[in-house]
Amino acid sequence: MTENVLLASHMEAAGLKQAELAQRLNKHIERLTGRPGTLQDRHIRNWLTGKTSWPQTRQRLALEAEFDVPAEALGFRRPMRHGSSEHPASSHAPSEDPVKRRRFTSAAVGFAASALLPVPAAASRRRIGMGDLDELETAFDQLVASDNLAGGTVKLETRALAFAHHAQERLAVGTMSERVKDRLYLLAAAFTGTALWAAVDDHAPDRARGHLERALHMARLSKNPEIELRLWGHAALLAAQRPGGLREALDAAQIARRSAACRRDPLFGSFASARLAGVQAQAGDHNGSLRSIEIARRAFQKADPGAQRPAWIGFYDAAELDGLSAVVMSRIGRHAEAEAHLHRTLGGLRPGYVRNRRYYTASLALAQLHQGEPEQACATALSALPDQASDSLTGRTGLLLNRFDKGLTSMAPGAQCTSEWTARYVTNKGQQS
Template sequence: MGDNAALKQQIKALGLTQGELVKRMNNVLESLTGRYGTVSERTVHNLVTGKTSWPQAKIRAALEGVFGCTAEQLGFTPPRSAQRPARPEDSMRRRTLFAAATGSALGAAGMISSRPKVGSADLARLQASFDALVTADNVGDTSLEANALRLAERALYLQQEYTASDRVRSGLYLLSASFTSTAMWAAVDRHRITQAQRHRERAITLAGLSGDSGIQFRIWSHTAILALQRENYTEAVAAAAAARNSSITRKDPLFASLAHARSAGVHATAGDRTAALRSLKAAEKSWDRSEPQTWRPSWMNFYDQAELDGLSAITHIHLGRYAEAEACTHRALAQLRPELRRNHVYYTAQLALTQLLQGDVEQACATALSVAGETTGRAEKTLSKFDAVLGRLTPDSREARSWREYRSNTAKGFIV
């Protein structure tokens, strides 16, 4: 049997070495059992080279926790005796069987009364982990997706194997949805469309079980961005409307402002100028009615006046209003909080694009160079658009040649 191409592709997509994969798999096992795993580099080598065609249950659980997909999707083939039609409860059942196989004292269905209890302190610890993920996202942590999936597995494990009150169960579903939607967002930001869609489906189910309108708003809002990446404008408009019509937007004008601002970008990308400008005006009106100091989920902390200006700039770019886009981006960068480094890089790349689209090649290249070594995800996509526009406008200019040389050296890993 040859190399496992599907697994190798997933490892490459996350940018992992085999040693890093070993560590992440053992972390997943620790989150499931309370004990650090015993996966070795030899184990991973056998998985990657195809020597292991169907891993043991605990190895499958670790792989699924790291990559957020089934062992079959990772290129493994179960023996004929183990093949059966997939059922929605299979994932939960695998975790139950795994816990029993590793000597967990959690018990089977007939021993529910002896299960340990999960309570408010456990929710608080998971919430702290989620808040840490939000901070990691703000600085552009490239391991965000994998870490979010690992924590989602932990929350679901507690849900499945521990007793809890209804309030705590709702909290576990909310945190599971929050972690999974963060993985979805990380995949969207890095244009990992297939992975983002998979995380979205799971997040929607968990959000529905939680009953929390805020997390449902977040998922629909990110779904609209994902649909734009897939160039499915009908779905993007529908998803933006779903976010805009969430009950949370009727209760909190700040959520309404974000919903309208993102709707504006969707309409502009879809070519509906009137709807885009109308949504921008609604976003500004809702912002003026909001109370920024009111408590909200930590994932909502990024949305402030700077972000509203940044999203407005995106709308203006798609409408061809480049001067307005540059002005909005300047305002966004002037007000952006220093801890939001990922957004700073993204909006700086956007500023360079707006300058270039107005023909200011020298200033645009200088702006792009100021963050070129830090770009990932959407920021890198923006610089790719910058490359294309520069090549179209002034392919033989001194600035264009210098920029191409820099990009070429960066791609080769040279320090310039």
């Protein structure tokens, strides 16, 4: 399991496997200390899994020389315990020779200046045009399709961060027009936003918070209101996952709803209003959530279905609006109406939206269970389970299925349908271990 997605994304961007990175770092260590390094692929694996959260000093400096960013930007965390071998104020052990340390650090700083992202003189920098961005645009479309298919996974998150790194590379080493520069910032924000969404969908708020700040910074530099709307929507969902975060979630959803993108295009207004309705319902504002979902429906009817829009909003159609309406109805306790919306959603979802189908199928099972129909609910929930190991039992869908499992065993503990469900559910959970 990958815990350090920042290191993984830098490795992905550089095309480095674990053994290859170990070899490169050993060369850095030899160049900086005069003695060969002894890193192996197992050390890299320990960093990626989080087993080692703060490498030794020479290893950190080699990493910083290789990737030209601080160790913290590679996902490593300074130890905070008193009396540990390395303190936040000093990244070397007390017994280390200070003269050797200064020589080692100076060499690392000098070497990092010519590492991954050198910035040549303007006269020698390559001119970057819109045509140079085609590869990144295609990659973004592919990531969106992968998200629709499998949902937020660590692999998706890592790849998105790697492509964000590529976009920032071009900003650092090329010359370009204002239009191209804005587009690169937009792509960097969009890729980082996809990593943010993957972490939110995977219900990993600690990772998501780091992505949000970087994505919003890039979005502001891009001057694109559509990407800011997307990010504030993700921020609302992220805040709502945190205990006590509903006030922040409401504020973020309101910012998205007031975006210039909503004024320009009713489809964006519809989407932002539907997301706001979900947060209002979660916060207990039933009347406000019903008003917002009605605003979303009216705006959707005004939207031009043939207008050109970014790939990330492509999922939002009549079926998705019904799905978000179902979320609202479920949260305010109107489960029969939620079920009706969900049947329309599942009947209208396009084939590529596998993640959403599983999510809304699990939601339908819960709506049926809340109406006292355990056998029907069980049959629905069984259809949401994967036939083999996948990420379907993690993240938001996994939480819904866990809620269903607890609700079913409480409502009908001795029923045959409960036994059938439990056997399948336990088997699928075992496949995740």
